[in-house]
Amino acid sequence: MTDAVSSPRDARAGIGLFLIAALLFFCAMSGTTLPTPLYTLYRQQMDLSQAMITVIFAVYAGGVIAALVLTGRWSDQIGRKPMLYAGVGLSVASDLVFCLAGPLWLVLLARMISGLSAGIFASTATATVMDLAxxxxxxxxxxVATAANMGGLGAGPLLAGAAALLMPLPLLTPYLLHLALICLAALCFRHVPERVTKAARPDWSPQSLALPPEVRRAFLPAAIAAVAGFMVFGFYSAVIPGFLGQIMGYHSPLLIGFVAGFIFLASTLGQALVGHIGAGWRGPLGCLVLGAGTTIMAFAFQMQSLPLLLLATLVAGLGHGLAFRSGLAAIGAAAPDTDRAGVISLYFVVSYLAISVPVVIFGLLTLALPLAPLATGFAILATALCLLALSLLIRHR
Structure with a gap:
């Protein structure tokens, strides 16, 4: 009788711990996109060019890649909780440095710290949520892990935009609010048990990024689709705020935060729809929908139409979610057990390189060329990559 009573209670407790871990993941990732709707304010305060805004964002992506490569295996060695608390500490440090930010170097430092936190959470929190499922x-x-990741990235600009519009001190209040949220989530996370046995002699070597020959056939189209999708994500995080303000005349932090965050939320929805689509159609359909979204995006940039841009954001986000999750599943299934972690880490590294490198090149080009036609060309390039990935997937089928 006792077992019958305690079993449902234990199940409810387990679900509660699972949701707490997802909440911490969500709060941490939301902090990494807080500055997006605030870039226009930083530009005015520091007289920054669009090229420097993209550099600031690239510094964040560099921190993510460094954390993925250096610490990707550490949670398997010393446990999930120590790594996650290290990520929380970096998130708190990023908020505090942003609160002090005056000179440009402090903004760059805060973005680097935020990137390190995001890299730790991207690998460790994903594993933690899956452990507790x-x-x-x-x-x-x-x-839930992917929803917490992408949902958090989408919620960050919305939180910062609303706080900047409705509360005083727009370059301070969003970070204080996030600081309170991440600390509260971390306090709740104390009750979550450790599921990893610590190694007697931890291996601190960097994550292997080798690509076994048997994975290459699945990896190439998945990586190309990831490049197309994540370069659009980088564009929305680093360039869309300036485009909305300079070209389209929209300066509201809330609107900028909504547009920048909407693509991440749409990607979350796309990932949730993967289970309702046949396995053989997920990747091609994702590339097709993503390509349709970037095509609409090119017309939206050319026509400077906000409704068309919102439609493009929705379609591209859905396509990204389908393509990203199906690609991750494909390379995970193709990889041997002994190399799966390294292959997945390489997939994330390629994705974050795609977030940063193209937008930095784009930012440098804005020093010599107008922003509007460059944005249109950027969308056309993303469409071409989607078509290339689609053709490879069809050929492999």
Missing amino acids: PPRHVKLGVL
């Missing part, structure tokens, strides 16, 4: 709902762990 209810035994009968393993797929739920994958979905």
